[in-house]
Amino acid sequence: MISEKQDIRLLELQDIEIFVEKIGEKKFRAKQVFEWLWNKNVNTFSEMKNVPKELIAELENSFLLEHLTIQDQQTSSDGTIKFALKTKDDCLIESVLIPTDTRATICVSTQTGCSLNCKFCATAKIKSPKNLTAGEIYDQIFLLSKFSEEHLNKKLTNIVYMGMGEPLLNYENTLTSIKHVNNSFGFSPSRITVSTAGIIKKIKQLADDETKFNLAISLHSANDKKRNYLMPINKTNNLKSLAEALKYYNKKTNNRITIEYLLLKDINDSTNDAKELALFCKNFPCKINIIEYNPVKGISFSKALVSKQNEFVSCLKNKNIIVNVRNSRGSDINAACGQLANIIKKRKSVQ
Secondary structure, eight states, rough: OSSSOGGGSSOOHHHHHHHHHHTOOHHHHHHHHHHHTTOOSSSSSSGGSSSOOOOOOOOHHHHEEEOOOOEEEEEEETTEEEEEOOOOTTEEEEEEEEEOSSSSEOOOOSSSSSSOTTTTTTGGGGOOOOOOOOOHHHHHHHHHHHIIIIOOOOOOOOOEEEESSSSGHHHHHHHHHHHHHHHHOOOGGGGEEEEESOOOHHHHHHHHHHOOOOOEEEOOOOSSHHHHHHGGGGSSSHHHHHHHHHHHHHHHHOOEEEEEEEEEETSSSSSHHHHHHHHHHHTSOOOEEEEEEEEOOOOOOEEEEEHHHHHHHEEEEHTEEEEEEEEEEEGGGGTTTTTTTTSOOOOSOOO
């Protein structure tokens, strides 16, 4: 028996098997419990209908079963929905559901804030972030997917780990949550994207772990001086080292990399910036997503002019690079890229 209660969703199947056998139950009961925890995401042990009452009592005596709860939600004029979710220790995080005619995408958070201090990002204002557990990350996907099906009649099509926090600073929980999504939803890794500011040793670990999901890099400048200013992580993970890590990643996984580039007026939007970006991207197969800047209170950057954006994109395309321009979704409710900072205030739970 375990002497102190812990969240059962911190355990792997093998751990639960050891527990059930230790208390005299058959080993197969562990798989039943595990499926209730993840595939059906039950809120209480008593909901496990095919599990003996004696085992349920042992589970209740030995473990906690913690879940995120929906605290509030806001809907944008473009249909994007932002959810405020509360953790068991009363932290708020934000997740976003982005429906279109053909897709339903969920933007997932992996931390309660972010320590990387990117100059353009609202989440950086939330200091001393904590890592979310695999269960807390998974809950966001389960709850928003359920909402999409029940209220929008749309099945989940894509998941992007681009919300609050740096996923690769919460490496194990991020990958464990993806494993549970793949198993529970039957979800293809090709429809999951993990975005990182460029944690070099963790990118190499992704390669060594032979991960199958898509990798996106928040680059925003291919000039070390500018990137040092915009993204202080570059001071210890510079562009040369990052390019080497991405070449290693591509060689090991054969996955094409997505480069995310936020266009900021008079900062990184010149033709010369585009040329530097093109040179960086020659190191490995990739595509570039150009992202519009979304205003953040207290941050003085502004969106690049349309004419500058068109010149920038044309320069890249002339060098035979795949480029997509991503229009902002949900900016009127602070749900767009770089805007997640718990603007929704805590109110009575709506779940």
